[in-house]
Amino acid sequence: MHLSFPAGFLWGAATSGYQIEGAADADGKGPSIWDRFTHTPGTILHGDTGDHACNAYDPARLSADLDLMVELGLKAYIFSAQWPRIQPDGRGPANARGLDYYRRVVDGLHERGIVPILTIYHWELPQALQEKGGWLERDTVERFVAYAGILHGALGEQVPYWITQNEPHTSTWEGHGGGRHAPGLRGERNALTAAHHLLLSHGRVVREFGAAATGGKAHYGAVLAITPVRAADPASAADRAAAHRVDGEQNRLFLDPIFRGEYPEDIRARYRTLTDDFAFVRPEDLAIIHTPSDFLGINYYTPTRIAAGPDDRVLLRGPLGPRTAMDWAIDPAGFHEVLTRVRQEYTGQLPLIVTENGASFRDYLDPEGRCRDTERVDFLRDHLREAQRALADGVPLAGYCVWSLLDNFEWDSGYRERFGLVYVDYATQRRVPKESFAWYQGVIRANALEVGG
Ligand code: GCO
Numbered sequence: 001m002h003l004s005f006p007a008g009f010l011w012g013a014a015t016s017g018y019q020i021e022g023a024a025d026a027d028g029k030g031p032s033i034w035d036r037f038t039h040t041p042g043t044i045l046h047g048d049t050g051d052h053a054c055n056a057y058d059p060a061r062l063s064a065d066l067d068l069m070v071e072l073g074l075k076a077y078i079f080s081a082q083w084p085r086i087q088p089d090g091r092g093p094a095n096a097r098g099l100d101y102y103r104r105v106v107d108g109l110h111e112r113g114i115v116p117i118l119t120i121y122h123w124e125l126p127q128a129l130q131e132k133g134g135w136l137e138r139d140t141v142e143r144f145v146a147y148a149g150i151l152h153g154a155l156g157e158q159v160p161y162w163i164t165q166n167e168p169h170t171s172t173w174e175g176h177g178g179g180r181h182a183p184g185l186r187g188e189r190n191a192l193t194a195a196h197h198l199l200l201s202h203g204r205v206v207r208e209f210g211a212a213a214t215g216g217k218a219h220y221g222a223v224l225a226i227t228p229v230r231a232a233d234p235a236s237a238a239d240r241a242a243a244h245r246v247d248g249e250q251n252r253l254f255l256d257p258i259f260r261g262e263y264p265e266d267i268r269a270r271y272r273t274l275t276d277d278f279a280f281v282r283p284e285d286l287a288i289i290h291t292p293s294d295f296l297g298i299n300y301y302t303p304t305r306i307a308a309g310p311d312d313r314v315l316l317r318g319p320l321g322p323r324t325a326m327d328w329a330i331d332p333a334g335f336h337e338v339l340t341r342v343r344q345e346y347t348g349q350l351p352l353i354v355t356e357n358g359a360s361f362r363d364y365l366d367p368e369g370r371c372r373d374t375e376r377v378d379f380l381r382d383h384l385r386e387a388q389r390a391l392a393d394g395v396p397l398a399g400y401c402v403w404s405l406l407d408n409f410e411w412d413s414g415y416r417e418r419f420g421l422v423y424v425d426y427a428t429q430r431r432v433p434k435e436s437f438a439w440y441q442g443v444i445r446a447n448a449l450e451v452g453g
Helices: 033-038 059-072 096-111 139-155 168-175 188-209 237-260 265-271 285-289 332-347 374-392 435-446
Strands: 002-004 010-014 076-080 115-121 161-166 219-225 229-231 296-299 304-308 314-317 352-356 397-403 422-425 430-433 448-450
Touching (some): 010 115, 010 352, 059 096, 096 139, 115 139, 139 188, 161 168, 168 188, 168 237, 188 219, 188 237, 188 265, 188 285, 219 237, 219 352, 229 237, 237 265, 237 285, 237 314, 237 332, 296 332, 332 352, 332 374, 374 435, 374 448, 435 448
Parallel strands (some): 076 115, 161 219, 219 296, 229 304, 296 352
Antiparallel strands (some): 304 314, 422 430
16 A cells, blocks of 8 residues: 655654763753763663763764765754753853854755754753752743743744754653652652643743744744553553543643643642642743644654552553563554544644654664664554554644654663664764665655555
């Protein structure tokens, strides 16, 4: 079967600053919470850090990577700016050398006919702001708007798509609730406070710089990772209630304020006492968060299976069927479910972009020096087929990006997990396009998917 995609479909690949750049203190860059966190013993598998990562900050490496994107045929590329390259301590004027790097990325993409999609925040808060409370403090929202203003002023004309906040649920729950990510804080009160400020920072930036405000070519939206949350035993009312609660915390906590201007009632009720009735929310905030976005980015990886535990706890259950190296269930139908749900319940005709989809497998170079990642080809094919089905069902999908262009630093899992279309030999920084690279190249060239059956 030949499944074609709309003309002008944005075929892309994604990366993020800390995960690929390295050069942790080059050219006046200040430390971020991730620099601090990775240098704290016991936080990251094998003690890995992003100090060198894929060395993508290096000018020669940058231009070679850009050429790889051309070879792949990319129409769009998602990358993120690291805030402390632009403002080393999170405030004040721009550090010109840091800004120049992102200018070179954007110029390099334009020279090659690739659309830049720039993430303003992929979790690299300047450590100096963390020391003043970070996302627990409302003032960080003001600092964020100032930082976004520097980027918009420098690149607003050249960058058509801007991602305000990438996966705020991860910053919220991993960074401020469970402590597995920087800044390593714990507790629901911290998590919900951070969530509100992350959401408010999104709304403020859309309001100030989005297409409606500036009449500009720059489109602003958030990226949310949406997971279908399923009851481990669908026949159990307790499991279904537990799944609904987790859906609230992972998905609705972000979708509802952005697209309905309200927090989900079940979450408000559950955490009313703990948060002094959401004391961090001021009267005007929800209207600001609800400012119409220009698009929504969706990351999809895997569904979540939940059972009810003792003492009002919820239990995460492992996958039942095939899984990736990270033990994430491979569930392409969940992708269609997410896209259609978001359209039906929240976004209507607003353009959606799949900003990340992909998988880690135990990739290696064989004796001929090749990486035959057949599992990734199957994964991507099966997911793209679902994206195509969503399009056929009327989901206004404008693009699809693979996570990731390159193998890179996978947060608390360090370098063990490889998500790239391109294999990276970290010792030499040599890049080896995988079998999935050649396969994706064919899809982009045809603007279509060939599938059996
Ligand atoms: C994100 C993601 C990426 C991860 C990817 C695989 O928020 O954009 O967390 O940074 O590397 O999702 O886990």
